[in-house]
Amino acid sequence: MRPKVFVSRMIPQSGLKRLQERCEVEVWPDRMPPAPEVLRAKIADCDGIVSLLTDRIDAPLMDAAPRLKVVSNFAVGVNNIDLAAATERGIAIGNTPGVLTDATADIAVTLLLAAARRLGESMIDAREGRWLTWEPTGWLGQDIGGRTLGIVGMGRIGLAMARRMHYGWGMPIVYTSRTPKPEIDAELKARRVELPELLAMSDYVSVHADLNPSTKGLFGADQFRQMKPTAVFINTSRGPLVDQDALVMALREGLIFSAGLDVTDPEPLPPTHPLYAQPNCVIAPHIASATVQTRDEMARICAENLLAGVLGQPLTACANPAVEPKRRR
Numbered sequence: 001m002r003p004k005v006f007v008s009r010m011i012p013q014s015g016l017k018r019l020q021e022r023c024e025v026e027v028w029p030d031r032m033p034p035a036p037e038v039l040r041a042k043i044a045d046c047d048g049i050v051s052l053l054t055d056r057i058d059a060p061l062m063d064a065a066p067r068l069k070v071v072s073n074f075a076v077g078v079n080n081i082d083l084a085a086a087t088e089r090g091i092a093i094g095n096t097p098g099v100l101t102d103a104t105a106d107i108a109v110t111l112l113l114a115a116a117r118r119l120g121e122s123m124i125d126a127r128e129g130r131w132l133t134w135e136p137t138g139w140l141g142q143d144i145g146g147r148t149l150g151i152v153g154m155g156r157i158g159l160a161m162a163r164r165m166h167y168g169w170g171m172p173i174v175y176t177s178r179t180p181k182p183e184i185d186a187e188l189k190a191r192r193v194e195l196p197e198l199l200a201m202s203d204y205v206s207v208h209a210d211l212n213p214s215t216k217g218l219f220g221a222d223q224f225r226q227m228k229p230t231a232v233f234i235n236t237s238r239g240p241l242v243d244q245d246a247l248v249m250a251l252r253e254g255l256i257f258s259a260g261l262d263v264t265d266p267e268p269l270p271p272t273h274p275l276y277a278q279p280n281c282v283i284a285p286h287i288a289s290a291t292v293q294t295r296d297e298m299a300r301i302c303a304e305n306l307l308a309g310v311l312g313q314p315l316t317a318c319a320n321p322a323v324e325p326k327r328r329r
């Protein structure tokens with residue numbers, strides 16, 4: 001019998017075709033995610049699920065799918081999934097690291113440049129008739145070259161961002177990390193510091209840590225107060241790392257210069273949210289991995305993980321390796 005697979009949203013053909021060759025596949029056809037109770041019903045007799053970061057995969061959901069062997073998340077982040085519950089139940093969790101590193105670092109650069117140079121508000125001003133003349137003191141932003149960049153979370157994406165800004169703009173790099181990274185220190189003349197020191201010395205702070213209980217709310221009023229009033233804050237990781245009310249306050253009261261966000265809390269951020277009213281905040285709708293090539297690669301790895309999962313083989317990228325000895329076959 002072919003394995004049964006539910007795919008919770010249309011993904012690029014590169015991945016879908018591979019799944020359809022080997023499995024009986026149902027794809028959720030809507031633009032919006034299935035409601036939790038619909039997802040629950042859909043997966044009842046499935047061997048595998050392709051999930052998105054908008055699908056909450058928790059213990060009760062897993063218990064509604066007794067045959068489930070693998071959840072292949074179409075993302076590198078897996079904070080939408082209860083990893084411990086999956087491991088306990090012998091369900092392998094796949095993710096898509098590596099292939100979206102460059103695209104995500106590119107968006108971090110884009111937001112850094114846009115927020116430093118007030119691109120968001122000046123584009124709106126131009127379009128809405130507030131471009132009256134060339135003004136010597138109009139839309140003044142911050143220089144970038146040679147300024148200090150603080151990377152919060154020196155993983156794959158943090159490193160890709162650090163390299164771009166160090167080689168491209170000559171920025172000195174400081175970073176936080178759970179573990180020392182001597183090769184990075186040597187390559188980029190970077191220095192690992194504690195967060196308060198990073199905040200105090202950085203002209204740009206770019207967040208690349210994953211979301212887990214220890215990073216939730218990492219950036220609150222105290223952290224923004226420790227930053228320079230000229231500092232630019234970039235987040236391409238996950239919204240809940242930031243206390244958004246504190247960020248609104250910091251932007252409004254000039255505790256920092258500006259912010260560039262690809263992630264918010266919640267997502268989507270409702271159009272009435274006060275962050276949109278802050279001219280010094282550039283907000284993108286979680287598009288860091290959104291290139292044709294990257295999404296194709298994500299679909300490919302996602303399909304590989306799913307197929308390996310239902311066949312009982314090692315996943316290309318497994319987010320809960322501790323599951324291996326107890327995997328459901």
Ligand code: GLV
Pocket residue numbers: 053074075076077078100289
């Ligand atoms: C997107 O945010 C991802 O985790 O891949």
Ligand code: GLV
Pocket residue numbers: none
């Ligand atoms: C600006 O456009 C300049 O020529 O300085």
